[in-house]
Structures are given as structure tokens and as C-alpha cells.
Amino acid sequence: MNKTFKTELYTAIWNPTFCIAILIGIEISMINVVETMQEVYRITTATQEYMIANSIISPSYDGASLFVHWIAVNDVSIGHSVFYFLWPILAAMPFGWSYSWERRSGAIIQLLTRSGVKTYFIAKYIAVFISGGFAVGIPVLLNLLINALVCPSITPNVVNSIVAIFDGQFLSKLFYTYPWFHSLIWCGVDFLLGGAAACLCLVVGSWLRLQVMVVLTPFSLLLILDGVYSVVQRITGWNITLSPFSMASLITGLPNPAWAVFTMIGVIIFFSFGIGWWQVVCHEQI
């Protein structure tokens, strides 16, 4: 088990598509950094001018805070919109295609005879999960750290309502007390979401022939789920977001409590693991 897992993880991390996915993710998150730099410069200049004009000694720079501008929060930026729309593709790119490719090339026979079906599937699942998680989590974490070089890390004031994080949203109390801790937890949540989405590739790995369609499966499944949810939400009037695309970012129109976020991740993992197990362990023949 250990050896198979190490081999799968090594292949997942040291392959060109992993690097391409990480680079694309970082490129997109850098769009947000550039936008943040322009915005922070504008805010600080305007604040200083206002301070001089009105003889204010200690102005407030809350609007320039890191926790208002980093990619998970700044939902006005192009970087945010692009990243939180394309994240399922980035998650699936590094290693989601591997099961399909191994079936098609016949390499799976070599692996199954050496490690056994169950070991193969579990090792593959973990490797796909970790690679997908890194592909989403690393750009988000890097964005937070690079934005920290540009913006002051001022704890947002709950009275100002600069950020649309209200009571009932993901660990909102923590956001207004220990924002660094909250932001790092959110990077972890994005890691889990990325990993869970990447594992959806295993659901269709044995049906689809082209790798590109396998890689795009999580994106299309989540998009359809999002579309269905928007209809259900509109009809029932639920006051909670279960939209996968909204859930990946901190700012959602409706409350996204922690239990809902982790339940969504759990459901995706359960679904992908269950169908993957059924396909690979129960029906894969050597």
C-alpha cells in the first residue's frame, strides 16, 4: 500500500500538467494582486488627501486591508471571478486524467497485478485528491501571502460592513477577530474542495475515451449542480447557499455556514469514492 501510494503521489506531483495547472492558477490569482495594488494605491492616496484637507490625525485604512482584498474575499475583481469559475478544471488537470489514461494505454494491468485492485484505487484516489487540492490551494495561499506584501493586515471592523461577511457565514466571528487564522483555514477549505472536485474524474474514468473530457467532467458536473441549485433555491426560497461555485469563495450571496461547506465537500467525496469504488474495485477486470 505504502509503495503504491508513494508511486502514485510522485507521479501526481511530478508531471507537466501539475505544473501547468499550478502556473495557470497562479497567473489568474496574480490578476487579483495587480487589481489589489491599483485599488490600495487609490484608497491610500484618497485617504491621505482627505486627511490633509480635513486635518485628521489618525485616518482609517480599513478599506485597504489585506482581508478585504485577497482573492477569496474581493469578489469585484476579475481575478476572483475567473479563478472561482475555473477552479474545478484546475483541480482536475494535474492527475484527474490518470485513471482514464492508464485504462486506455493498458498500463492499469501492470499496476493492478502488482498492487491489487483495492490498494490501487485507494492510492489513486488519495493522489488525485492531493494533486487537485494543491492545484487550487497553492494559488489561493500564494495570493494571500503576496497580497500581504501590498496591503496592511488590518483586522476588519464589523461595524464598517466593508466586507459582505455577515452572521451565519463561514466562521464569521473568527473573521472579525483572528482574520489571519480564518484566511488560512479558508485556504485549507479550498484545498479540500479542489481535492474533492478532482476525484469526480474517477466517476467517469472508465466511460470516456478522451482525457480532455475526463478533466472537464468535474467542471460540467458542478456547473449543472449549480444551475439546478439556483432553480431549487429560487422556487423554495432557501436562505442558504449550496452552490459549489459560490461555496469555493468566502463571499456568497446567501449564508454559507461551516456545516454546509463541509457537508458539500463530504457529499462530493462520498459520491466520487462510492462510484469510483464500484467501478474500479467491483468491475475492473485484470
Add this chain to the structure above:
Amino acid sequence: MSKYKILRHDIRCGLLRWRYLSVILLFILPCLTGRTQIKFYNAVATCGDYLLYCFKGNIPITGMNITHFNLPIQWLLIAGGCLFLNLDYLLNDLTNAGQQVIIRCYARRDWFLSKCVWNLLACLEYTAVGVVTVLLFSLLSGGSAALENTPDITLGVYGDVIYEPVVLSAANVMALTFLLPFLSLAALNMLEMTLCLFVRPVISFIICMFLLLLPLFFNSPLVAGIGAMGMRSSLIAEEGINPESVGIVAVVTVGICIVVGCLRFSRADILGLEE
């Protein structure tokens, strides 16, 4: 093998696919959402109203007009669905019988041109299936089959860009919800197919989805996909974009993609294009 036989093969294998049934789902979702909104207006909704709802889009996002922004998922689902459904046909055919066909017909260019024609027809089929789905939805939900809009409903749905009721003829509604979306999607699909000859298909798809997101922020006829957004058209909004300019940009994009694709494909290593 004549070029017509290649085209016939593409039409038979590329257009008659089960996956196009999913278009019904993609168009029914916004119709269901639209129905909940339209119910408030106490008017009989027409097919044109539902079509206008499906291709509504959004107003350009700027820091000034937003307190909270949600992606127009249903619009993206419709536009992105076309890109997704048509992404793999060229590669799939190339890795199956395509190489044999190219060898026998002695003309790579004809084979690629046939794929270009297929691409345009596939977009036409996608949009047509969508319109028919909306028409059936309208009839089954107690609405009418008329293509004209109901001014009060349009005012409610497009309230962000219009301030008084707008009357649209059936021709205008079809231009907004069939012709312009078809041209915009055809341009994007052709770009996606051409990009597949240069980069990996996933990267090609990502680039096209990125282009599809640009209309959310910019209001220019040069932005791909903007023709599929009703809110950005001068037929509805005074400050909208002239549909003719959107159409011209789309046609030029298709033309450039065909020329570049032909040049690239005539010299490409087709064995290496597989994935």
C-alpha cells in the same frame, strides 16, 4: 473520397449525437427560474419572454455598481455548454477514422474545412434545440408560442438597463436570442477548435471560458460572447452595443479562425495532436 462525403460523415456522426439532448436541460433550468419571476407580473408569458430571460446576461460589473456579485451561472451554463459539447469531436474523429480519411482523400484542408462546417452546423443545432426547448416549455407551462415580448415582463427582467417598457418585434427577439447567440457561440467554438491545433484541448477550453467571462466586465463588441447577452444589445438598452457590429466581429473571427486553422492543420503533426 470527395469532400462532400467527408462533410456527410461529419454531419451524420457529429450532429446526431445523444449528448445534444443535454441542451434541453441547459435551457430548461433558466426557464424554471424565469417562471418564478414572471409569475409576479400577472401576464401570460410568451416564448419570446422566456428566450429573453435565458439570454439575459448581466450588466457590466464595476466597483461602482456592485455591493455583491454573483456569476450569471445559467447564462454561463448555456454559453459554456456549447463549448463543452463541441470540444472533443475533432480530436475524437482524428484519433478514430480521421487519419484514414485524410490519407484516402489526399487533402488535409478539405478534412479541416469539413470540420469547420460541422462546427458552424453544431452551433446552429445547439441554438435551435435551445429555442425549440424554450418554445415547448412556454407552451407546456401555460404560456403562448408568440415570439413577441410582453413589455411589462421585459421591464421587470431587464430592469437594470431599461426604465420604461420596450416593445420588440418577433424579428428583433429572434435576432437577440437566436442569431446573435449563434454567431457569438460559433465564433467562440471556432476559436476553441483552432486553438486545439496549437495547445492542449483543456488549455483551449480554459482560454475560451476566460473569454466568455470577459463580457461580465467589459462592454465592447470586440469581447467574444457579448452577442449572447440581451442586456448589452442596443435593441433593448439605449447604451447597448449595435448588433451589426457584434455580428461583423463574430463573422470576422470565424473567418480568421478558419484561415489560421487551415494553415496550421496543413502542416501539423496529426499524430501528436491526439491529446
